[in-house]
Amino acid sequence: MATTHPFRLHNFRAYWLARLSNTLAQMAMVVIIGWQVYDIARETMPIREAAFQLGWIGVAQFVPLALLSLVGGWVADRLDRRWIARGAVMLELLCAALLAWLTWADAITLPWLFFVAALLGVARAFAGPALQALAPNLVPVAVLPAAIAMSSIAWQAGSIAGPAMGGYLYAIEHWLAYAVSAALFGLGLAMLMLIRPVARSQMTGARNPWRQMAEGLTYVRRNRLVFGAISLDLFAVLLGGATAMLPIYARDILMIGAEGLGHLRAAPAVGAVAVALLFAWRPLKREVGVKMLWSVAAFGAANAVFGFSAPLLEPLLGPSAVGHDLAPAVAIALVALFFVGATDMVSVYVRQSLIQLHTPDAMRGRVGAVSTLFISGSNELGEARSGFLAAAIGPVAAVVGGGVLAIAVTAWWARLFPELRRARTFDPPETLEFTPIKETTT
Numbered sequence: 001m002a003t004t005h006p007f008r009l010h011n012f013r014a015y016w017l018a019r020l021s022n023t024l025a026q027m028a029m030v031v032i033i034g035w036q037v038y039d040i041a042r043e044t045m046p047i048r049e050a051a052f053q054l055g056w057i058g059v060a061q062f063v064p065l066a067l068l069s070l071v072g073g074w075v076a077d078r079l080d081r082r083w084i085a086r087g088a089v090m091l092e093l094l095c096a097a098l099l100a101w102l103t104w105a106d107a108i109t110l111p112w113l114f115f116v117a118a119l120l121g122v123a124r125a126f127a128g129p130a131l132q133a134l135a136p137n138l139v140p141v142a143v144l145p146a147a148i149a150m151s152s153i154a155w156q157a158g159s160i161a162g163p164a165m166g167g168y169l170y171a172i173e174h175w176l177a178y179a180v181s182a183a184l185f186g187l188g189l190a191m192l193m194l195i196r197p198v199a200r201s202q203m204t205g206a207r208n209p210w211r212q213m214a215e216g217l218t219y220v221r222r223n224r225l226v227f228g229a230i231s232l233d234l235f236a237v238l239l240g241g242a243t244a245m246l247p248i249y250a251r252d253i254l255m256i257g258a259e260g261l262g263h264l265r266a267a268p269a270v271g272a273v274a275v276a277l278l279f280a281w282r283p284l285k286r287e288v289g290v291k292m293l294w295s296v297a298a299f300g301a302a303n304a305v306f307g308f309s310a311p312l313l314e315p316l317l318g319p320s321a322v323g324h325d326l327a328p329a330v331a332i333a334l335v336a337l338f339f340v341g342a343t344d345m346v347s348v349y350v351r352q353s354l355i356q357l358h359t360p361d362a363m364r365g366r367v368g369a370v371s372t373l374f375i376s377g378s379n380e381l382g383e384a385r386s387g388f389l390a391a392a393i394g395p396v397a398a399v400v401g402g403g404v405l406a407i408a409v410t411a412w413w414a415r416l417f418p419e420l421r422r423a424r425t426f427d428p429p430e431t432l433e434f435t436p437i438k439e440t441t442t
Helices: 010-042 047-078 081-104 110-138 141-172 174-193 209-222 224-240 243-253 257-281 288-307 319-323 327-357 361-393 395-416 418-422
Strands: none
Touching: 010 047, 010 081, 010 110, 010 141, 010 174, 010 243, 010 257, 047 081, 047 110, 047 209, 047 243, 047 361, 081 110, 081 174, 110 141, 110 327, 110 361, 141 174, 141 257, 141 327, 209 224, 209 361, 224 288, 224 327, 224 361, 224 395, 224 418, 243 257, 243 361, 243 395, 257 327, 288 327, 288 395, 288 418, 327 361, 361 395, 395 418
């Protein structure tokens, strides 16, 4: 009897549990690091200068990703993907343990936070391509879309509980949040150790490592469907993402503190999990490209609504704001962020399915590296863009303007990449061909 659900496979179950525990830890640390940076900066800086520090945290994470992602993709296509993921998670575990000790010893500083953020960027440069390329090796092609949906559920479930967990634990005892993250990374590492060896294609073409890395970029550039899907996410999230602004909204606009920050971070993931569960039960099959385009436009609109959740509070309110009833603004913000996550999940589901099903296995690590670079560019550089722009024009204007730009980019991409509009289903062509770069001799 053919396997009909990925959870019937031992390797995928272990992979899913590893993804869940690692995401819980990662999302908790993202919240805690961002909050600590802003909190420490606000002790000596006004709001806009502290927001500028949030922008630099995004840069600190992105630079290692930009430098190492292509290397990580090449390694994922050349070596055992399981061991690459295990090594990256071990580095994340050490980062969490280091921050737990520094916080417990009351020795945490902005330089330490920036240093650890950069190390986390190194870990993600290798973990992202390896885990993306590993997932299709664990399930038959027929159930890959369902496996992607289930993997997204693990990621989004971790995104729900992780920020809330980080905020609550940070409110109880600062170091405890990092210690729990370290324990979760340990659990994820244990689950990755349980994944049995899997067969995969061998890298072909040029033997020169730099040329082999370039093949990933070449494949993405030539496959306009894959390139359009990846680049749309890059610019939409780069311009429209608002997550870097959440500490500012929690502390100085909505005034709901560290626990409220957990709620703001969890709201998008609640929406994303709801959509992922729907797709796991009833997978998306028709007009997938058009639905992705509409979802990205809706993502920009939802971010703009979140930015307007407290428009009457600009300019940023001072101590007199304590008496204001901000409950309606908080409710609007949470609902808007729910739709941010729901619409983003549609885009993620379609994009990941198209990339995985339209890429030869021997290329998946390198194509995954390009995808990781683009996605991380949108996230980390998006946070930097938000922080720097908020320092210049204020956080509300930065969020609303970014949402409007995301809508404009979607309309432009619909014209620039008609392949996206024409993608009716996830079905790949009968053969996936790529002409490798040949070695030249003299």
